[in-house]
Amino acid sequence: MDKAQQENFSRICRQFKWKCTPQRLAVYECVFNNRCHPDVDSVWQSVRSKLPTVTRESVYRILNEFAGHDLIWRLDHVSSARYDCSTVPHGHFICEECGSISDFALQEDVGVFAGELPGEVRHMEIRYTGICESCKSKSTDSFR
Ligand SMILES: [Zn+2]
């Protein structure tokens, strides 16, 4: 890890009042500048090469801690396959509460990109996550 990265890590720890533990540092080192969207297990494997006693649970906890503070972005709902009967381009709205997936229509020019694509496209999907209307009305009900 270079000096700038190390300083960045110390700054983050100061900002969130975290201890600069070797576990956090190793997770940080693995995920930052890693463009492969690693999952928990590959991060754990990499961290374990430096800290053999670290548990999967603590790696998972640190990753979620980073994600909870917007240091990284967690891609949810991609681990288990979902099957879609509609194969025309459309958007998905995924409810974080109940896990429901609803389709929505897209504008025609949504497939236009601002730069070169890094490969040949076989599938295009727009995915939004949030709270669906029925969960939203349930949660507002509980405040009444
Ligand atoms: Zn919902």
Ligand SMILES: [Zn+2]
């Ligand atoms: Zn769909």
